[in-house]
Amino acid sequence: MKLFLGFVKKEFYHILRDRRSLFILFGMPIIQILLFGFAITNEINNVNIAIFDHSKDITTHKIIDKISASSYFSLNKLIENEDDIESVFKKGKVKAVLIFERNFNKKLLTNEQPKVQIITDATDPNTANTIYNYINAIIQSYLHEINKDVPVVYQITPQPRMIYNPELKSVFMFVPGVMTVILMLVSAMMTSISITREKELGTMEVLLVSPLKPIQVISGKVIPYVFLSVINAIVIILLSIFIFKMPVQGSLILLGFESVLFIVTALALGILISTISATQQTAMMISLMGLMLPVIILSGFIFPIDSMPLPLQIISNIIPAKWFIIILKAIMLKGVGIIYIWKETLILLGMTLFFVALSTKKYKIRLE
Amino acid sequence: MENVIEVNNLTKTFGAFTAVDAISFQVKKGEIFGFLGANGAGKTTAIKMLIGITTPTSGDATIAGFNVYTQTESIKRNIGYMSQKFALYDDLTVKENITFFGGIYGLNRNTIKTKTRELIDELKLEQVTNQLVGSLPLGWKQKISFSVALLHRPKIVFLDEPTGGVDPITRRQFWEMIYKAANQGTTIFVTTHYMDEAEYCDRVCIMVDGQIEALDAPKNLKKTFEVDSMNEVFLKLARR
Amino acid sequence: MSISVNKINKSYKNVQALKDISFDVKPGELFGIIGPDGAGKTTLFRVLTTLLIPDSGNATVSNFDIITDFKSIRNSVGYMPGKFSLYQDLTVEENLNFFANIFKTSIQENYDLIKDIYVQIEPFKNRRAGKLSGGMKQKLALCCALIHKPTVLFLDEPTTGVDPVSRKEFWNMLKRLQLTGLTILVSTPYMDEAALCDRIAFIQNGSILEIDTPNAILNHFSKKIYNISADNMYQLIESLKAYEHTYSAYPFGECIHYSDKRTDLKINELYEFLKLKGLDHIIIDQTKPSIEDTFMALAN
Known part of the structure; x- marks a missing residue:
């Protein structure tokens, strides 16, 4: 020993x-x-985004508020014309641009399915994907909120819940x-x-x-x-x-x-x-x-x-x-x-x- | 005979430690000069100053007519160097080694070709020109690397413990090569702590603690110290 | 017999390192294996210290078989490999303690055996082994190999890379150790150390050339040797090579050792020949053959 x-x-x-x-x-x-x-890290935090709002009505405002209120995104710029979209990306100021089409609220109320376009900077594909998913989730949850009182028939809503690492x-x-x-x-x-x-x-x-x-x-x-x-x-x-x-x-x-x-x-x-x-x-x-x-x-x-x-x-x-x-x-x-x-x-x-x-x-x- | 190495009060200090303490000596053209001393006697530092890698603290030295302070590049072009530790690349063939080292010294392709031919003929390397150097016996490697050090016809060749551990016969063949080069006017500067290598030099200088303690032909040194071999000369000097 | 080697062969990939090696070492003998680098000395030591298994042949150390009884050998021999195998980052004392410990002994227990050597390095006992001079490392390595009072001591090139003063001291130590009855097998590339052994074996290219006492081995050189010197060494060598009666001519320091094909060399004749070649200050003396002369004669 x-x-x-x-x-x-x-x-x-x-x-x-x-x-x-x-x-x-x-x-x-x-x-x-x-x-x-x-x-x-795979998480996103305070990602800069820009918004091009053709409609500027109550619904788009609410959605924009909701997005910028989240800790994931911060609103960097409101864009007023088509050419600016490319220039903000090129300057590297933002990772994503949201474009709301004209008459968004009106189309929503008349059930015409208004469109929102999400453009992401895919030089970093993982982040781009995550940004898309997060924005999508925020919009979906807003829609749930406003449709709360309206019973929608035949709709399946998956309710994801991440366990063991809930904050991902x-x-x-x-x-x-x-x-x-x-x-x-x-x-x-x-x-x-x-x-x-x-x-x-x-x-x-x-x-x-x-x-x-x-x-x-x-x-x-x-x-x-x-x-x-x-x-x-x-x-x-x-x-x-x-x-x-x-x-x-x-x-x-x-x-x-x-x-x-x-x-x-x-x-x-x-x-x-x-x-x-x-x-x-x-x-x-x-x-x-x-x-x-x-x-x-x-x-x-x-x-x-x-x-x-x-x-x-x-x-x-x-x-x-x-x-x-x-x-x-x-x-x-x-x-x-x-x-x-x-x-x-x-x-x-x-x-x-x-x-x-x-x-x-x-x-x-x-x-x- | 002209002096190809002139050293005057050459000194190198590291802080408070004096590694080389005002040494002076001359070496003639075509001389075989032995530079001896135990490990730590200041041998290595002295050589580094002579071949222009280390700047002296004080004193003067000229090597092949060039100043060790200002003309180190010219010095490097006019000397050859061979050490026992690093001689040739084991993973290159004999021919590739010769070509590579010839290239380093700025020889053109035709010169390298003729020199390679000469060298191979002289050392009788015909059979092994395309063999890796690593596969050759130690004695052969040393002979080739000495020849390589002579490729660019340097005025002085520095040899660092050239024959340690080689068998007695090969060692003698090696010394014959050295005698030949010296006979043709190349100065040979041998550093070693093997005293039997010292016996072969025209003159030897023995360094102890940074200073030159003895400088003479081996024959005379043995006479002065009343002994039979350089080994005993060294032992007597070390005991003083 | 303390060591008995019988027809040992050992090959690496394409080199035969040992060819039919046989010799015996008597108890208490100081036996030298003399040969240049690459002659097979280290391989032989590794076979005898049970580190390598020979391809054929057998050997015993202290009457233990090197293959079947290797554990007994490992318990009873001391071994100092070629490079002084010490832990560079441990101090002198820590190294010694460690080696004492793995041999289940202590410095105190066998202090009398190493005392003479240890007192020389004791002032540096707190210095790390890596910071010692070559001579000091050699002494420490010897202490480490002796600490367990071995019956046979294997020293593989203990004086290589060590200055002449330390070399001389080292051989004196070996002589004193021998007085304690220890059997010592030592290898060296230095021919001049051969004279210090009781018996020597010349080894080259894996074969033993000759085994005998240093004095007796000189008698194997049958020819007369002459010291020849002149004013130009290179021309002297070339001239002697051209001389029709030359048997051998090798540079030995400032002279050439010359031997003649004939039994009765006429010195005057050789003198005139050299004179004719343009040499001056020619001196020709008869001299005694050295160990190195003998080695070269045997190797040729």
């Missing part, structure tokens, strides 16, 4: 004395979570993803680098020609990173709770258990990488290309898995991060317990055992 503690102590010296890796360890999570939380805050979506990415990065990349560094230095040779058993070397290398990764996970969760007001509905203990499970998977992958790379540089490249990219692209972190082509959907199943993100979302946002996520947990556990077994088997007791 003393032997083992000595090994762990040495690892901590390495980590604490290397400013660069310390920064990667603790600076990165904070920067990433803030970046994803603030900069990258994208940061809630990103937190589980970022946490997954960071745990993967810290655990897999840092472990593989720290093992290959010993190979490069030649100290691995001395460790091998010593009474140390492979399992002692591996766990001595890995324990400090388990510890640091857990701290990281805690930091990320605290940040998201206190800065982004993200609720953690479910059990913290369960969350902790699942996180440790995922950390162990990542560490095993890190050891696996170190067995196939001779230099720190190779280890870093393999970690980045072989682990980070799939985690970011195929795990459902940024791109929904359901909308991927079938082959990619199938591939996504072998990515541990996918299952961990499902579990995280379920615990944090849905607040469910183990009975709802036992299947995913079991898959992750299976993967973990597989990688741990593989990496221990692959770990060489000799040089190549």
Whole structure:
């Protein structure tokens, strides 16, 4: 045991004395979570719009009031002629222009279906789409209001209700993803680098020609990173709770258990990488290309898995991060317990055992 | 014989630390000059000043007639450099390496072609011209890289620990090449901390703590210190 | 036998690094493997320290088989790989403590063995290993390899890249360690270090050329050696190469080591030949062959 503690102590010296890796360890999570939380977002807020109102009657005024009263839009300009539409877009002043046709109110009352045209700047298609949907929703809700007293026969009105993330805050979506990415990065990349560094230095040779058993070397290398990764996970969760007001509905203990499970998977992958790379540089490249990219692209972190082509959907199943993100979302946002996520947990556990077994088997007791 | 290197009270300080302390010496055309010293004796700093990468704090030096303060570009064009650590690109073939280094020194395509031919004939590299340099034995690499350093007919060639670790026979072939170049008028400036390399030089200068402690022909130094080898000369100097 | 090597072969992709290597090292012997870079020294050390499995042949270290009994070997030998394998970011003391710890011992327990060496680096015990000079690193690495009182010590090129003063000190330390009964296998590319070993093995291109004591190995050189010097080294070499009776002519510092094809060289005849070639200040003396002469004669 003393032997083992000595090994762990040495690892901590390495980590604490290397400013660069310390920064990667603790600076990165904070920067990433803030970046994803603030900069990258699907929400719209205070989008500038312009309005070209041919009708200028009571209904159009009410609709305009309603739109500009919402926090999503702010009215930038009232346009008076056709040519101005293009110029406001070109100047980049507005993201959308609303055009009400002549006699809007009159047509509405005579059931002639008045038209309102929504022109959006589609250089950013996602935002354009969202703007269209929001404006549409505001107009629809206005129509509901005025038709309240009139019983309309045969009309189906879908009533959408977004649950678990009612405000559609994208940061809630990103937190589980970022946490997954960071745990993967810290655990897999840092472990593989720290093992290959010993190979490069030649100290691995001395460790091998010593009474140390492979399992002692591996766990001595890995324990400090388990510890640091857990701290990281805690930091990320605290940040998201206190800065982004993200609720953690479910059990913290369960969350902790699942996180440790995922950390162990990542560490095993890190050891696996170190067995196939001779230099720190190779280890870093393999970690980045072989682990980070799939985690970011195929795990459902940024791109929904359901909308991927079938082959990619199938591939996504072998990515541990996918299952961990499902579990995280379920615990944090849905607040469910183990009975709802036992299947995913079991898959992750299976993967973990597989990688741990593989990496221990692959770990060489000799040089190549 | 003319002096191709003249150094007068050359000094370099880093803050309060004097790395090179007022060294003076001359090297003649066609001389093989050994520049020795333990790690940290100031060897590297001195060389860097001589080849125009570091500006001296004080003192003068001219290399091939060019001033180390003002004419560093001309210096670089008139010297060759070969170090044991960086010699040739392992992932280029012998021919590609020669072409590349010839190009760096501004040789035109025809000159490079003829020079490549000459070099390949002289070193008997016919069989390996299109092989990657990485696949050749260490001794071959060193011979090729010395020839490459001579491609642009420099007045002075700086060699950094040229033969460390090479087998005894190849090492002698290497020294024969050096003697030949020196005989043709190229000045050879060898820096090393391997004392047996020093035995081959016409004159050696031994640096200790930034200063020149001894400067003479190896034969005379051995006589002065009453020992049989340069290694023992160095040991005696270090003990003083 | 402390180390017994029998017909070891080892190949990498397309290079045969070791060819039929056999030798024995007696208990308490200081045995040197002498050869240039790329001769196979490191591969041999890695095979003997159980880091590599040979393609064929067998070997024992302290009577343990290197393949089947590799764990016993790892418990009982000390190994100092080519690059001083220390943790650059740990201090001298931390490095030593760490290596003591993984061998389940402590600095105090075996202090008497490393004392002589450790006192020299003790003033710097709080300095990080990366900031030590080459000689200091070498001493620390040796302490780390000795800390568990090994029965056999493997030193792979311990003096490469180290200044002459530290090299000399290092060999003195090895001599003193040898007095404790330790068996030492050391490799070096420096021919002049061969004389300091009890017995040496010349190795080149993966093959052992000769094994003997340094003195006896000189007798393998059957020809007489002459020191020749003149005013122009280059012309001297060229002239000797052109001389019909030349057996070998190699530069040795300021002289050429020359040997003749005939058993009875007439010095005057050679002198006249060189004179005719335009050389001056010619000196021809008979001299004793050196280890390096022998190595070259064997390698040719």
